[in-house]
Amino acid sequence: MSKEVAKERSMIIQKEMITRLFKELSGARETGKKVVYTFVPGNISELILSFDMLPVYPEINALQSGMRKKSGEYIRNAEQHGHSEDVCTYVKCDVGMMLNGNIGPTGEKIPNPDLLLLSYTGCFTFLKWFETLERLYPGVPIAMLHTPYQEAHKITPDMTAYMVKQLKEEVIPKMEQVSGNKYNEEKLKLMLQNSSKVEDYIIKIFDTTKNRPSPIDAYFAGVYYIGPINSGFRGTPEAIDYYAELYNEILTRVEKKLGPITPEGEMEEERFRLVVEGPPNWTHFREFWKLFYDMGAVIVASSYTKVGGVYDMGFRVNPDKPLESLAEYCMNCYTNLNLQQRVDLLSKCITDYHADGFLVNSIKSCNSFSAGQLMIMQQLERKLEIPIGFIESDLVDPRYFSYSNIKNRLESFFQMLKQRKMIQTLP
Amino acid sequence: MAFDLSFTRAREWKSQDKDRVLVGHMPVYFPREIIHAANGLAVGILGGGDKKLIIKGDAYYQSYICHIPRSIIELALDKHFEGFDGFIFPSICDVIRNLSGMFQLLGEGKFVKYLDFPQNFKYHIGGTFYRHELQTVLDEVYKLNGVKVTTARLNHSIGLFNLNRHLINQLYDIRQEFPWRLTAADLYHVVRAGNVIPVEEHNEILSEVVQLIGEEIGDPMDKIRVLVIGAFCEQPPAGLIRTIKLAGCYIVEDDFLLGLKWIQGDIDTDSAEPLEAITKAYLDKSPLSSSVFDVGNTKEARLVDLIRHRKVDGVIFAAPSFCDPALLDHPILQKECNDKNIRFISFMYSENTGQFKVIKEQVGTFSDSIKLWDEPVLADSL
């Protein structure tokens, strides 16, 4: 493996985009731009941006705190303020960050919210999270956008109508009031056109893992790829430029038959192809990734990269029906799918991307992902007769990352995959 | 009967008429009236408590998920729900939500419905959605027994459940004045039975108990009055309720079986659109609950109202381990208690906890410390 890691142009573009956003955020009080806190699943950034407001995602802040090794302290602070050890650590990390001055990943203060947009999609804890924030930022209005769950394996017209009414009568009026701007449907439509193009690129990018070797890692690198669309750039021309550039780079890698880029350079031999379910661990992200690339394991698809939207089954936002489309986008996020749909989607990924194994990273914090995962494993094992692996960690609580435990389990899993491959190649 | 995990009475009731259906529902709240009107019995499923040994259920849930879903799965795999026609999973958290998918994958019952309660409380928005959700449940039952739910039938059912809530509230009211007349554990048994028997029979039992404790029985003891909150889904073992009493407390308000007393007041029984009446009652008359987004009526204010109404000396925050909805509410509510100088303690439990020694000591110290303060704590501060 080459140790020389040259930054690709897309990485530089992404870094610039994020830096610019945080700069804009830190100057929001001076520029008078209003700030909306919201969540990644069902993040209707287009609508926020169409009002000229800036989005902030507490989950992204929490994961950044995890990567910057700040989350342990933040979580402890939140627990000292009465939060239980047993609850979602994203919430506690966010509360702790706020108690410590709300300093964002670039070292600048993230402004307080002017509006809390509770896009309550696929996770009940979001509701509790914003009830907590509502008390920490007294007087800030909350706009609730309740996204019905796809319990009957589909989106019904009633579900869409319910969401559109909430958008029209709850969310948009509050955005008008906070921003001082009128709702501008033409502007929103243009942004949705951009989003639709980006959604096309995202699918094309993640589809390149069909190649052997896979030119990308769809989990560890995948979380960077979904960064812009999940952190405030849905609907922007910059997002199109970024994804166009990224796609071209990946196509070049495909032509040259190159494997994925890792923090230590190119992965040279692809030995195992995996589909992973569950969010990654952020506090030990590099070590965690290394356990995979050192073994020649590449992730060809992951459910986590679909948390901010599932486009695999053909869904694209439709600029001609902007509000309906935003509603359907929210309802289509991964954690808003019921278990059967999740099994079907994962099964499609395993088959389409020719995975050798399926791995669950079960996150202590996150019931939205974790509750039911063991059954998903059983179903996939039965249906596809694929080797299954299971590890446990947490998103941002370093106390729940046991390197040796994960390593041991992964080694046994890779051993199982190796033996299976040997058997498959026997005449 | 209250803890009958074979659901004997419910099955027996169903066997008496081929058009009868059994619909199991998980915590917290489900408007049982609609099933009653469709010639069905809505059976509350509250997990296995400490009465069901978990063997298979642990293979379905990681250790850091609360206990109730694993005992419900164990009950399902051990065929405790045989004869049940359908299952309702009211929205409360992601565990219950995903459990609905597990029931679907296991092929339990003839229908499985996750009932998405609206978080928008305007009738023409959240109400329309909710009403449609209820209609979907009725359509499922209709497919099974062909019983048409008429206005008259539904209004009649609403009346029976109004009475049911009224009688439960009466029990709580009497106990507030005279808590020694019926222990909290006995009250819990009497109320919990309502989950597994027809409402008509439950109303009879409740009426008898109301009459019984309407007269003086037992002797008052020197105990503090407490409110227990956070135990609305996974139930505390009965031994825990007894422990709180032994440690010197009268529980005069709790949310153990919140679903059975959910609607605060009556639902209109004369409506030409009874589904609309049930919907409106949910929107306007829901109680303080972790599952409801509290627009304009904050949970801390509601807790203080409840404390005032029940004249309690202190609050016990008791939540199941790993219960996000309860545990994330507690810092908010506890801050309010601190600000208002209301004394409280908190602990966690699991439905199959067997040892209460530590909790007994903790609650005992709490009650002793309150008893030592000879003036009412709340009067001035509220």
Ligand code: SF4
């Ligand atoms: S429970 Fe999971 S999805 Fe919900 S806020 Fe926590 S980490 Fe996010």
Ligand code: SF4
């Ligand atoms: S105990 Fe809490 S977390 Fe568990 S199913 Fe019930 S509400 Fe959900």
